[in-house]
Amino acid sequence: MRVVLLGPPGAGKGSLAGVLKEQYHLSHISTGDMLREEIKKGTPLGMEIKALITKGALVSDELVTKLVEQRVAHDPDLKKGYMLDGFPRTVKQAQDLDQILAKANVPLDFALNMEADADLLLKRLTGRRVCRKCGEIYHMTNHPPRKAGVCDACGGELYQRTDDNEETIKARMQVYQTSTQPIIDYYAKQHKLKKLDGNLETVDLAKALAAMLK
Numbered sequence: 001m002r003v004v005l006l007g008p009p010g011a012g013k014g015s016l017a018g019v020l021k022e023q024y025h026l027s028h029i030s031t032g033d034m035l036r037e038e039i040k041k042g043t044p045l046g047m048e049i050k051a052l053i054t055k056g057a058l059v060s061d062e063l064v065t066k067l068v069e070q071r072v073a074h075d076p077d078l079k080k081g082y083m084l085d086g087f088p089r090t091v092k093q094a095q096d097l098d099q100i101l102a103k104a105n106v107p108l109d110f111a112l113n114m115e116a117d118a119d120l121l122l123k124r125l126t127g128r129r130v131c132r133k134c135g136e137i138y139h140m141t142n143h144p145p146r147k148a149g150v151c152d153a154c155g156g157e158l159y160q161r162t163d164d165n166e167e168t169i170k171a172r173m174q175v176y177q178t179s180t181q182p183i184i185d186y187y188a189k190q191h192k193l194k195k196l197d198g199n200l201e202t203v204d205l206a207k208a209l210a211a212m213l214k
């Protein structure tokens with residue numbers, strides 16, 4: 001399965017990616033994760049990226065597309081299936097992606113769009129905590145760790161992303177509407193658009209996915 005995950009911040013792309021990884025063994029390509037890795041390195045480029053992410057703005061198409069292009073060229077598991085999470089985010093990225101995937105001979109099967117209610121998106125994002133070590137995602141009320149601030153899976157420290165505060169979330173939603181939403185149409189025109197209900201929590205989302213793929 002070769003799929004792009006679409007939807008506003010908080011719709012559940014990350015949770016769905018977890019399900020797809022576990023049940024379908026797909027390579028997970030997340031540009032958000034790749035960019036946060038770059039920030040961790042503390043390079044000048046990392047600092048620039050951090051400033052953009054912290055205010056909820058997009059990183060340049062050129063930079064992100066280059067990261068994806070390199071990953072596609074060097075990931076030996078890609079032929080077994082992949083999911084792109086957080087990319088493409090603009091129509092330009094979607095167009096370039098089609099070329100990159102065609103060149104690597106692994107074209108998309110479909111794009112999976114998830115929408116959810118605005119108040120739910122906000123609650124999910126403000127309550128989200130992430131493991132610094134393994135990337136596991138928790139939620140303060142929906143899915144708290146057994147011990148506060150500590151990852152169940154690996155014992156790592158949980159933290160809140162710098163862009164998961166109300167002000168930045170508003171900016172991210174705005175950017176989503178103007179820059180990213182047009183992509184839905186782009187894939188609809190290619191007859192590659194499928195939908196899942198982003199209001200569902202992970203267990204039900206996994207069921208809906210299984211039903212959809214049948």
Ligand code: ADP
Pocket residue numbers: 008009010013031032033035052053056057058059060061064085086087088089093163172
């Ligand atoms: P979410 O889907 O929860 O908003 P991501 O982890 O996908 O979070 O992205 C976090 C931030 O990283 C974005 O707000 C943006 O600043 C940057 N980013 C990630 N992917 C892209 C992309 N494809 N193009 C431009 N910026 C990106």
Ligand code: ZN
Pocket residue numbers: 131132133134135136151152153154155156
């Ligand atoms: Zn962990």
